[in-house]
Amino acid sequence: MALNLQDIDRLFRQHGDTQYTGEPVTQSEHALQTATLAEQEDAPPSLIVASFLHDLGHMLEDNGDTPTMAGIDDLHQYRILPFLRDLFDEDVLAPIRLHVDAKRYLCAVDPAYFSALSADSVRSLKLQGGIFDEKQAEDFIAMPYAADAVRLRRWDDLAKKADYLTPDYAHFSRYVAQCARA
Numbered sequence: 721m722a723l724n725l726q727d728i729d730r731l732f733r734q735h736g737d738t739q740y741t742g743e744p745v746t747q748s749e750h751a752l753q754t755a756t757l758a759e760q761e762d763a764p765p766s767l768i769v770a771s772f773l774h775d776l777g778h779m780l781e782d783n784g785d786t787p788t789m790a791g792i793d794d795l796h797q798y799r800i801l802p803f804l805r806d807l808f809d810e811d812v813l814a815p816i817r818l819h820v821d822a823k824r825y826l827c828a829v830d831p832a833y834f835s836a837l838s839a840d841s842v843r844s845l846k847l848q849g850g851i852f853d854e855k856q857a858e859d860f861i862a863m864p865y866a867a868d869a870v871r872l873r874r875w876d877d878l879a880k881k882a883d884y885l886t887p888d889y890a891h892f893s894r895y896v897a898q899c900a901r902a
Contacts, residue, residue, distance in 0.1 A: 722805070725897060727803075728773070742838065747775065751879075753886055754876050776796075780803070806901070808899060809899075811865070814868070822872065841877065
């Protein structure tokens with residue numbers, strides 16, 4: 721089933737107030753913060769949309785409060801893609817698909833990165849395959865849109881602050897509509 725713009729809005733209305741697992745923010749707060757950080761760095765609209773929607777896959781299924789505590793990798797970065805494929809081009813979809821591997825990459829190439837991860841991100845890293853080795857890191861960063869995924873990942877990691885003021889959903893839904901296929 722493909723999602724349309726109204727379906728995305730409905731997912732946010734139905735599940736946006738759900739706690740972002742293991743973090744002091746809701747799903748909506750995390751999405752808004754990630755997109756705000758992208759916008760503040762003058763990212764292109766497609767990357768702002770990818771930042772806004774990167775964790776939409778978490779809203780498709782209820783895996784409990786903290787699935788990583790139960791050893792569950794929900795594969796959210798892949799689960800959402802079939803629902804968005806008819807709506808967006810690869811410049812939105814690829815950074816969403818690659819944002820988890822971007823964490824694995826950053827752990828491999830930036831020694832300080834791992835130590836800054838939240839406890840839940842460390843747990844999920846193990847479930848997601850762990851830190852890339854040198855060859856995996858080289859192969860990853862050579863992929864199309866990998867650099868965008870790394871940017872998204874860094875914003876993702878920073879977007880977990882309680883009471884962080886952001887523009888509202890309507891502000892970012894305009895980017896979503898702008899990037900959606902006609």
